[in-house]
Amino acid sequence: MADSALYPIFDAHPGLAAMPRAGLLQGQTPVEPLGDLPGVFLKRDDLTAADYGGNKIRKLDFLLADARERGRRELVAFGYAGSNFVAATAWHGHKLGLHTTGFLLPQVNAVYIADNLSVSLAAGATLRTAPSTTRIAIAAIAHSASLLVTQGRWPYWISPGGSSPIGVLGFINAAYELRDQVAAGLLPEPDRLYVAYSSMGTVAGLALGLVLAGMKTRIAAVQVVDTAMATPAKLAALVEKTRRRFEPMDAAFSRAACARALGRIDVRTEFFGKEYARPTSATKVAIDRFQAASGARADTAYSGKALAGLFHDLDSGALAGQTALFWHTFNAHGLPAGVTPVTAGDVPAGLRHYI
DSSP states (O other): OOHHHHOTHHHHOGGGTTSOOOOOOOSOOOEEEOTTOTTEEEEEGGGSSSSSOSTHHHHHHHHHHHHHHTTOOEEEEEEETTOHHHHHHHHHHHHTTOEEEEEEEOOOOOTHHHHHHHHHHHTTOEEEEOSSHHHHHHHHHHHHHHHHHHHSSOOEEOOGGGOSHHHHHHHHHHHHHHHHHHHTTSSOOOSEEEEEESSSHHHHHHHHHHHHTTOOOEEEEEEOSOTTTSOHHHHHHHHHHHHHHHTTTOTTSOHHHHHHHHHTEEEEOTTOOSSTTOOOHHHHHHHHHHHHHHOOOOOTTTHHHHHHHHHHHHHHTTTTTOOEEEEEOSOSOSSOTTOOOOOGGGSOGGGGGGO
16 A cells, blocks of 8 residues: 555655654555444454554554664563553564563453463563552663663663554544545544543544544543543643654644644543453443444453443434444454464463463
8 A cells, every 4th residue: 555545644744754664554444334323433443454453553653663763672561461552562573673571560351361462472572560550660670771781772662552752643644544534435524433542642643633634523532541540631741742742843733733632532431440451231232232233353441441432322312413433442363373372381470360
């Protein structure tokens, strides 16, 4: 696919065209009706890459390219035990000759954890666990300092979920991709876009991209992590960092644009439940309903809770007369070709109870 189709942001903002990209995207992700639900469409970001997809690939496409341009050979990534992001980083980083060390927090057990651990380990990643974010940070600093001493260089740290300004760029680009699909008649311009809200990069990038692309769409950001981890202040700070990173390259990344972007986001907390990845009854029903309608996979940590928000609004009549788009963030493939499921003996001791 032509570069202009994969990266429409650079046609709109040529000052950014020098940003390196790793070429991880296999093409524009499809949009399709969500079953026979009236006015509801599905953005298949589970198909960003043929082997291991999901929304993380859009961020990694820019982040891993930046790591290579800076001459880094080691990636440091963070997540929960079953992190899709750590698995995706390890998998795609390995293809680019980059080694990943993943620092993992405990979580509620879920069926997808074993798959993601299998992917990470098949890609040669080193996995380490710690019981808290403080302990994770200490361990990551110690590891990085050791590499600095032994290899003469600090590793490339990736913010949780890839939610840094460079990662956000991947979803600004995604908003322009959506604009082009609307222009091509593949779907009406959405009134509402439903997406999981966690490390905030996906939501920040989509909101800013929608404003820059001249679209009317509002975002229903369905909270899937504890509210202390994704706050309005942290979201505003991420958008501001993105502005400071890219406004010198293109004046469209202005304070006014950022303010409009933040005003497009409605954070929905009522579908989170009590804990990350712990499904509520609404989550389970939403996953079953979605899978029956689309044939796509869904998970209890992210997409299931965002789907619960979509179906609640649809069933309540809140979306009557509107076009809604569900942005599907999960990976379409449990295991890439050639990857075998791990056993308890294959994983570090702190992860064995998940297998």
